[in-house]
Amino acid sequence: MIKTDFDLAIIGGGLAGLSTAIQMNKLGYEVILFEKETFPFHKVCGEYIAMESWDFLQGLGVPLENMQLPKITRLHISDCRGKLLAHKLNPGGFGISRYSLDNELHQLAKQSGVVVYDNTKVLAIDFYQGKSVIKTNSATFNAKVACGSWGKRANIDIKLRREFIHQPPKKNQHFIAVKYHVKTDFPDDLIELHNFENGYCGISTVENNMQCLCYLTTAYNLQQCNNDIKKLEKTYLAKNPHLNQYFQFSKFIFNEPLVISQISFASKEAINDHIFMVGDAAGMIAPLCGNGMSMALHGSKLVVPILDNLLKGNLNRLDAERQYASIWKAQFNSRLRTGRWFQQLFGRPLVTNTALRALNSFPSLTSSLIGLTHGKPF
Secondary structure, X not given: OOOOEEEEEEEOOOHHHHHHHHHHHHOOOOEEEEOOOOOOOOOOOOOEEEHHHHHHHHHHOOOHHHOOOOEEEEEEEEOOOOOEEEEEEEEEEEEOOHHHHHHHHHHHHHHHOOEEEOOOOEXXXXXXXXXXXXXXXXXXXXXXXXXXXXXXXXXXXXXOOOHHHHOOOOHHHOEEEEEEEEEOOOOOOEEEEEEEOOEEEEEEEOHXXXXXXXXXXXXXXXXXXXXXXXXXHHHOHHHOHHHHHHHHHOEEOOOOOEEEEEEOOOOOOOEEOOEEEXXXXXXXXXXXXXXXXXXXXXXXXXXXXXXXXXXXXXXXXXXXXXXXXXXXXXXXXXXXXXXXXXXHHOOOHHHHHHHHHHHHHOHHHHHHHHHHOOOOOO
């Protein structure tokens, strides 16, 4: 016999899901978490975290101080021809792979008593008689409350008929993302963002002197290259001299890149069918902003006191859902809008070149724009 009744069920074992699980378990609740992959595993991600998240992660129990992680305090951005904008980042961020960070959080969750089902696919979530019924490929579970933290896009989004799923993207807004781990000659304190036609590529150092090299481009670009990733990189990315250098002279650690598609930056709901959405399931900021990981962690901190009050009976469900939607919107909506605006400036040669020339002339404006996509320590 397995236990099937819990206070909280979390679907998705990324940063938002795991950190929510740890916090709720510390408050004394019985928590179950489902992840379709098997821990530990790699994810497509830029793997730069803004310093606003440092104290929060250490508070969860992640021993960041002992992990010898690179502290990143400088930013380089190049236009499609390779001309650079250099800017200081204050307070900046740090680099850590999702393989390492997610696994640290996974171990903390299990040690604290969270029931973790990895390699488990959630097939449906139904709300019935005031509870969530979670149907998986192995069993059916019940929870007083459910959180959705399954990331950018999942089959559950389709079953829930979420609005963003039914917004067909325009030709130049249907994105794919590709990630490698490489070893190359690269300063630990630097993050670079290099533009190319219809896309941009970031590179920064993570643990063990590795670099994360991750780029976003359109599905149209890939289709023009017969869906061949290597041809895409030679045809588009290599036209930027900085990227050409990295692709020619880096040691690639993955045998094959990690690739995801159907990336959407459309607005999403923080509540859907009584499910509390956290992380990218609630809203995804453009990767060039470098704040997606911090937003996922911060979102978990916002939802926990509301879930606590709901489970204690201090809030009814309708008020809890309204409160969370309002708080999430107040905290993140302006960042998401700014990110969507930034997204339009990058990967378009003329617009990108013009924008970077202007920012080179006004460093204080660059600092202000970076500040619009970041928050304070939480």
